[in-house]
Amino acid sequence: MSRLKSILLSAGCLAFVALLASPGDGLAAKSRLAFSGGPDGGTFQYFSNAISSRLSKNIPDVEVSNMASAGSVENLRRVNSGDADFGIVYAGDLFLGANGKLTNDTKKYTNVHSLAYLYGAPAHLVVLEDSGIKAVKELEGKRVAVGAAGSGAAASAQRYFTSLGLWDKMNVEYIGYSEAASSLGDKKIDAMWVFAGFPNSSIIQAAASNKIKLLSLVEAAKAAGFFQENPYYTEVTIPAGTYSGVDYDVQSVQDSAIWVAGKHVKEGVAYAALKDIFSDEGLAYMASVTKAARSMKVKDGNYGIVTPLHKGAAKFWKEKGLTLTSSQELK
The missing domain is CATH 3.40.190.10 (Periplasmic binding protein-like II)
Known part of the structure; x- marks a missing residue:
C-alpha cells in the first residue's frame, strides 16, 4: 500500500470516530441525568423510579438513573450542588432552604427550581x-x-x-x-x-x-x-x-411533595420531561405505579409551590393555561 493511501485511510478513520463522538452530528451523545429519590418503602422512591424509567424510555437521547436517598433535605442538597439533576423535595424544605432557614443550616439553596406538584x-x-x-x-x-x-x-x-x-x-x-x-x-x-x-x-x-x-x-x-x-x-x-x-x-x-430540577438542567429537557409525565398516558402510568399519583393533574401542576419554577416548567405550565404566582416567577 502506498504511503499516500495509508495516510488517506487513517484520516478517514479519524473522521469517522470524530463523527460518532460529536453530539452535534451523526449519533448524538446521551444526556445522563440522576434522579434523587427516597428511602425504601417511601413514596418518594416509587415516584423517582417511575419517572426515571419513563423519561429514559420516552425522551430521545436522555437516560435518567434513580438514586436512593434519605429523602427531601438530602435531595435538596444534592440537586443544589449538581450531584443530582432531578429530585423530590417538600415545599417546606424548599422554602426554608431557599431562605437559609433549615434547622441548623443557614446556607441558601438557590440552585433548585420547582417543576411540578406531585402529591400531598x-x-x-x-x-x-x-x-x-x-x-x-x-x-x-x-x-x-x-x-x-x-x-x-x-x-x-x-x-x-x-x-x-x-x-x-x-x-x-x-x-x-x-x-x-x-x-x-x-x-x-x-x-x-x-x-x-x-x-x-x-x-x-x-x-x-x-x-x-x-x-x-x-x-x-x-x-x-x-x-x-x-x-x-x-x-x-x-x-x-x-x-x-x-x-x-x-x-x-x-x-406538598414537589418535583424539582437543578437550574443547570437544560430548559428543553425540563419542558420535555413535564410534557411526557403530564400527558394522558404519563399520568395513567404514574397512577398505575402508586395510588399517591392519582392526585397529579395538569390543573394542579403548580399547586403548593412557593418557590421559583424552572424556566422549562414556567413555559410548560403557562402553555397549559396556569397562572404563576409572584413567588413562582424566576427573578
Missing part, C-alpha cells in the same frame, strides 16, 4: 393499639422513630414536635420506614412517624402483623400555633379504612 404528603404517627398511648402529648419520654437522618420526614417531625415542646423530651431514633415498622412490631420503639402519601407500604407492613393506631395531630398543632409558624403546612384527613384496623378518620398535617 401527610404525617402519620403510628403506635400499637395496646400501647396505651392515646394522644401526642403522651409521647414524652417515649422512643419515637422519625425517619432517616437528613430526610424530609425527620425535618418535619422536628418542626412539629418542637412546636409542641416535645422534641427534646422524646427519645428520637433516626431510622427508615421499613426498619421502623419492624421495630414497632418488636416493641423496640413506641411510635413511628411517617411523612408520605397514603396508603404507605411501611404502615401497611406494620398493620399486617400488629393492631395499630394512628394519632390525630391537628388539635395539638392548632393549640401550639404550628400552622402560624409553618404556613406551608395544611390540614388533611386520612380516611377511615386506609389501613387495616384503623376504622376512623385521622386528622393530620401535610406538606
Whole structure:
C-alpha cells in the first residue's frame, strides 16, 4: 500500500470516530441525568423510579438513573450542588432552604427550581393499639422513630414536635420506614412517624402483623400555633379504612411533595420531561405505579409551590393555561 493511501485511510478513520463522538452530528451523545429519590418503602422512591424509567424510555437521547436517598433535605442538597439533576423535595424544605432557614443550616439553596406538584404528603404517627398511648402529648419520654437522618420526614417531625415542646423530651431514633415498622412490631420503639402519601407500604407492613393506631395531630398543632409558624403546612384527613384496623378518620398535617430540577438542567429537557409525565398516558402510568399519583393533574401542576419554577416548567405550565404566582416567577 502506498504511503499516500495509508495516510488517506487513517484520516478517514479519524473522521469517522470524530463523527460518532460529536453530539452535534451523526449519533448524538446521551444526556445522563440522576434522579434523587427516597428511602425504601417511601413514596418518594416509587415516584423517582417511575419517572426515571419513563423519561429514559420516552425522551430521545436522555437516560435518567434513580438514586436512593434519605429523602427531601438530602435531595435538596444534592440537586443544589449538581450531584443530582432531578429530585423530590417538600415545599417546606424548599422554602426554608431557599431562605437559609433549615434547622441548623443557614446556607441558601438557590440552585433548585420547582417543576411540578406531585402529591400531598401527610404525617402519620403510628403506635400499637395496646400501647396505651392515646394522644401526642403522651409521647414524652417515649422512643419515637422519625425517619432517616437528613430526610424530609425527620425535618418535619422536628418542626412539629418542637412546636409542641416535645422534641427534646422524646427519645428520637433516626431510622427508615421499613426498619421502623419492624421495630414497632418488636416493641423496640413506641411510635413511628411517617411523612408520605397514603396508603404507605411501611404502615401497611406494620398493620399486617400488629393492631395499630394512628394519632390525630391537628388539635395539638392548632393549640401550639404550628400552622402560624409553618404556613406551608395544611390540614388533611386520612380516611377511615386506609389501613387495616384503623376504622376512623385521622386528622393530620401535610406538606406538598414537589418535583424539582437543578437550574443547570437544560430548559428543553425540563419542558420535555413535564410534557411526557403530564400527558394522558404519563399520568395513567404514574397512577398505575402508586395510588399517591392519582392526585397529579395538569390543573394542579403548580399547586403548593412557593418557590421559583424552572424556566422549562414556567413555559410548560403557562402553555397549559396556569397562572404563576409572584413567588413562582424566576427573578
